[in-house]
Amino acid sequence: MADPTSQSNYITIATRHLSLEWTLDFLTRTIRGTAVYELEVKGNEVAEVILDTAGLVIDSVHVDGSSVEFSFGTKHTVMGSALHIPILRPAIKGGCVKLAIKYETTTNCTALQWLDKEQTQGGKFPFLFSQCQPIYARSLVPIQDTPSVKFTYDARVTAVLPVLMSAILISPDSTGFPHDGRKIGHDKVTYVFRQSVPIPSYLLAIASGNLRYRPFPVPKGKDWTSGVWAEEELVDAAEWEFKEDTTKFLEAEEKIMVPYRFGVYDLLVLPPSFPYGGMENACVTFITPTLLTGDRALVNVVVHEITHSWFGNGVTHADACHFWLNEGWTTYIERLLQQILHTPAHRSFSFLIGSKRLYDDLKLYESRPAYQRLQIAFGRGENPDDAYSGVPYEKGANFLLHIERTLGGIDVFLPYIKNYVQTFMGKSITTQEWKDHLYAYYCEHGTRDSVEALDSIDWNAWLHGEGLTLPVPAEYDMTLARQSNVLADRWDKARTSTNLHELFNASDLQKLDANQIIVFLQRLQSYTALPKSHVDFLGSTYSFSTTPNAEIRLRFYQVALLDPQSDAAREYAVDAAAWVVGQETSKGIVKGRMKFCRPIFRALYAVDAKLALETYQRHKLAFHPIARNLIEKVRNNGACVAVSTIEHGRGWL
Numbered sequence: 001m002a003d004p005t006s007q008s009n010y011i012t013i014a015t016r017h018l019s020l021e022w023t024l025d026f027l028t029r030t031i032r033g034t035a036v037y038e039l040e041v042k043g044n045e046v047a048e049v050i051l052d053t054a055g056l057v058i059d060s061v062h063v064d065g066s067s068v069e070f071s072f073g074t075k076h077t078v079m080g081s082a083l084h085i086p087i088l089r090p091a092i093k094g095g096c097v098k099l100a101i102k103y104e105t106t107t108n109c110t111a112l113q114w115l116d117k118e119q120t121q122g123g124k125f126p127f128l129f130s131q132c133q134p135i136y137a138r139s140l141v142p143i144q145d146t147p148s149v150k151f152t153y154d155a156r157v158t159a160v161l162p163v164l165m166s167a168i169l170i171s172p173d174s175t176g177f178p179h180d181g182r183k184i185g186h187d188k189v190t191y192v193f194r195q196s197v198p199i200p201s202y203l204l205a206i207a208s209g210n211l212r213y214r215p216f217p218v219p220k221g222k223d224w225t226s227g228v229w230a231e232e233e234l235v236d237a238a239e240w241e242f243k244e245d246t247t248k249f250l251e252a253e254e255k256i257m258v259p260y261r262f263g264v265y266d267l268l269v270l271p272p273s274f275p276y277g278g279m280e281n282a283c284v285t286f287i288t289p290t291l292l293t294g295d296r297a298l299v300n301v302v303v304h305e306i307t308h309s310w311f312g313n314g315v316t317h318a319d320a321c322h323f324w325l326n327e328g329w330t331t332y333i334e335r336l337l338q339q340i341l342h343t344p345a346h347r348s349f350s351f352l353i354g355s356k357r358l359y360d361d362l363k364l365y366e367s368r369p370a371y372q373r374l375q376i377a378f379g380r381g382e383n384p385d386d387a388y389s390g391v392p393y394e395k396g397a398n399f400l401l402h403i404e405r406t407l408g409g410i411d412v413f414l415p416y417i418k419n420y421v422q423t424f425m426g427k428s429i430t431t432q433e434w435k436d437h438l439y440a441y442y443c444e445h446g447t448r449d450s451v452e453a454l455d456s457i458d459w460n461a462w463l464h465g466e467g468l469t470l471p472v473p474a475e476y477d478m479t480l481a482r483q484s485n486v487l488a489d490r491w492d493k494a495r496t497s498t499n500l501h502e503l504f505n506a507s508d509l510q511k512l513d514a515n516q517i518i519v520f521l522q523r524l525q526s527y528t529a530l531p532k533s534h535v536d537f538l539g540s541t542y543s544f545s546t547t548p549n550a551e552i553r554l555r556f557y558q559v560a561l562l563d564p565q566s567d568a569a570r571e572y573a574v575d576a577a578a579w580v581v582g583q584e585t586s587k588g589i590v591k592g593r594m595k596f597c598r599p600i601f602r603a604l605y606a607v608d609a610k611l612a613l614e615t616y617q618r619h620k621l622a623f624h625p626i627a628r629n630l631i632e633k634v635r636n637n638g639a640c641v642a643v644s645t646i647e648h649g650r651g652w653l
């Protein structure tokens with residue numbers, strides 16, 4: 001089965017190498033340049049190359065040195081426009097075709113967000129960054145936009161601000177930023193990159209801004225380097241936040257899997273409109289600035305992205321239907337490391353936090369049960385972003401945990417994990433290939449019991465089951481949640497009390513870390529909404545209404561807005577609206593991470609639709625195009641409703 005999200009003919013001819021020559025123009029907000037491709041012919045009598053494009057202007061196309069007439073297929077709203085390129089001499093299997101395309105991006109480029117200088121930390125220079133996963137690389141460059149194709153690339157990018165790509169920076173030297181004698185933001189510099197490990201298109205990435213680098217100390221004997229990039233004003237805080245953990249976790253992962261293959265593992269802190277917590281772009285993970293909490297509480301996001309170096313960037317899902325192989329495995333391993341570097345209770349605790357996300361997301365998809373499945377049977381042209389949720393992460397990780405436990409525990413499972421990674425490193429695979437290998441491994445290396453154990457698993461229920469529960473309810477160690485639950489129960493019992501200041505004070509939180517506070521707030525959401533007086537006291541006594549930790553602030557607003565009809569909801573809707581668009585401080589820093597802005601807009605919409613719409617309309621351009629698309633869909637008891645005041649008549653989610 002071909003990738004349902006791509007119109008390219010990658011099965012008969014596949015990209016092996018890409019050379020980019022780009023100029024970034026911050027004034028017109030376009031990238032101009034050429035892309036040169038080396039393609040391997042895999043079928044017989046291949047007469048054309050079909051590439052995915054979206055909103056690109058193509059100037060000219062050359063095939064093996066000769067100019068050719070190209071054409072576009074009918075534009076598809078999700079998949080874009082297929083670019084048809086004839087091959088003059090029909091190529092034979094095993095042959096190589098060389099293409100050169102001169103083109104430019106347009107302002108309709110979904111992958112890119114161009115930010116004004118006011119939308120950055122420093123406020124002095126503009127910023128550009130990309131987000132290609134899942135299907136936006138095609139708006140950056142004509143490409144076979146499917147994770148089933150992997151290619152190496154090199155790039156020469158000319159710009160007036162420092163540039164990073166998902167590749168190794170060959171020149172100029174990162175420690176020399178900003179380049180001596182050149183005026184940053186004014187003089188052009190050409191940056192040269194090389195990615196010599198084949199990657200799927202969704203890992204193509206670029207960023208440009210007033211960036212600086214801080215290297216992390218690397219353990220002895222390693223053939224990789226690691227460090228952090230951020231705007232000048234943030235780089236010291238970023239260095240502090242991540243310098244302890246990044247290399248420690250990389251090293252721990254190498255011990256259980258195989259050595260890190262990409263040579264460089266850097267982090268790049270993006271402006272606040274970055275729509276994700278982290279994105280595992282090759283050689284440089286992009287992260288949201290909301291991770292900079294000053295207490296290293298959110299490094300698990302970095303651990304998650306590091307883990308993708310093996311699961312996703314190494315062993316890749318064949319297409320969107322098998323996306324859970326990337327995120328489920330990554331989440332499972334991220335939590336296994338918690339157990340190895342901390343305690344089994346820490347691992348359980350992460351699963352517990354995740355179980356709330358799983359339940360909430362399964363509930364959101366009650367009217368789209370096809371998206372409650374682990375393996376999703378996408379139809380041609382369906383948008384994988386519509387199905388993006390905690391399901392592949394949480395159901396996937398629980399599935400792997402269930403298999404681990406069924407087989408007899410982590411000691412029996414670890415050698416298999418290593419073998420899985422070794423077997424499929426560099427390849428793109430389906431769920432069936434994963435399962436076949438699992439069986440083959442335990443047939444060869446397990447006992448008779450292990451195959452019986454595998455046979456006892458309800459594969460159909462896990463992979464294709466729908467509904468709000470896991471096929472086998474998970475049991476987690478609750479040790480670390482106990483205090484959070486006790487405190488939440490005290491609040492619940494005090495709902496009619498008027499002497500709150502005698503019952504609660506700031507020291508209640510003294511022994512709780514940030515994650516335990518999150519569990520406390522999540523548990524409060526499972527009770528009937530608290531009265532406004534209690535929400536007020538909760539917010540002020542524990543500083544939840546002003547905390548800079550966005551994870552905690554989000555949960556506080558979810559508690560406050562729990563009952564859309566309540567006084568508390570009406571009052572805190574105003575605060576939540578101001579927070580999400582960054583109006584509570586003078587900075588105008590939006591909470592562009594979709595994990596924050598989508599639930600806030602959803603809750604706001606339920607409490608005060610007018611406020612939600614007005615707030616969004618006023619600040620719409622501050623959000624990334626991908627976030628805009630998803631915020632503009634609303635689900636009302638499951639039915640997608642169009643909201644007439646939204647441009648283009650789209651709904652909201």
Ligand code: BES
Nearest residue numbers: 133134276277278279280300301304595
């Ligand atoms: N690869 C994902 C982000 C992604 C997925 C972008 C699908 C576009 C389409 C990344 O690794 C991720 O999972 N990020 C999470 C981190 C969290 C689970 C620790 C996020 O951003 O919330």
Ligand code: ZN
Nearest residue numbers: 304308327330
């Ligand atoms: Zn991930």
